[in-house]
Amino acid sequence: MIIVLILILFSGLAVFKGWVKSDSIGLKKTQTNDLQTPAPSPTPAAAVKNDLAALEKYCMEEVLKLPGVPFTYKSKDGPTRSGPMPWLYQYIPDDVKESEKVSCTLAYRFDGRTAYSSVGASYPGEIKEFDRAVLDFVIANIDSSWTRVSKVDESTLIYKRENKNFGTQDFVDVFDGGLVIYIKFDTYL
Numbered sequence: 001m002i003i004v005l006i007l008i009l010f011s012g013l014a015v016f017k018g019w020v021k022s023d024s025i026g027l028k029k030t031q032t033n034d035l036q037t038p039a040p041s042p043t044p045a046a047a048v049k050n051d052l053a054a055l056e057k058y059c060m061e062e063v064l065k066l067p068g069v070p071f072t073y074k075s076k077d078g079p080t081r082s083g084p085m086p087w088l089y090q091y092i093p094d095d096v097k098e099s100e101k102v103s104c105t106l107a108y109r110f111d112g113r114t115a116y117s118s119v120g121a122s123y124p125g126e127i128k129e130f131d132r133a134v135l136d137f138v139i140a141n142i143d144s145s146w147t148r149v150s151k152v153d154e155s156t157l158i159y160k161r162e163n164k165n166f167g168t169q170d171f172v173d174v175f176d177g178g179l180v181i182y183i184k185f186d187t188y189l
Contacts, residue, residue: 055102055187056081058166063104063185066172067141069134071108071115073181078106084186088171091149091160096188103186112179131155131176138174138183146172163187 063079082105084092092101116123119133135157139148146159155176163170171186 052099052102055100055168055189056104058168059102059104059185059187062170062187063106063183066106066183066185067138068106069108069181069183070119070137071110071130071134071181072118073108073110073115075109076106077109079104079185080107081105082184084171085173085175085184087156088158088173088186091158091171092169092188100189101186102188103184105185106183107177108181108183110179110181127176128154134176134181135174138172142172 059081060079068076082103084101084103112123116126116130119130121127121129121133123130131154135151135155138157142159146161149158149160149171151157157172157174159172161170162168168187168189171184173182173184173186175182
């Protein structure tokens with residue numbers, strides 16, 4: 001009988017070790033297996049913060065989600081890695097390192113006569129009308145997560161958003177490069 005009582009006591013202690021006191025809720029069962037619980041996967045922001053390759057991948061994927069152009073073009077180059085345009089530096093804090101800034105570009109090369117006429121403008125005289133048609137198309141087709149920051153001039157447009165999932169500040173700038181329209185996605189941490 002003493003042996004049975006000792007066995008009951010030891011089994012009770014073994015069961016009790018699997019329970020812990022949790023705040024004011026009472027007793028709560030803990031996991032008692034020997035397998036190591038995997039660490040939670042890092043948040044996207046943590047994954048991108050110290051990984052330039054992840055930031056570049058993010059940039060390359062996001063530029064492809066941007067609206068295209070409303071005209072007939074000869075070729076579409078990109079996405080290619082590039083740097084921010086000078087007009088964007090006013091929106092990027094001075095303490096952001098160059099290694100924390102990434103820009104990706106799509107370049108739409110076109111024949112002036114064909115492209116201009118496809119949006120109802122005359123080549124070469126109606127460059128402002130052509131640029132306005134391009135910018136109006138982007139404005140009408142960019143998703144609502146973007147906020148228009150400014151129109152630098154008749155041929156350049158800038159949008160901004162904060163991506164809290166990745167911890168980035170993102171920009172879109174669209175501009176005319178002379179028989180090339182550039183659509184850029186710029187990001188920094």
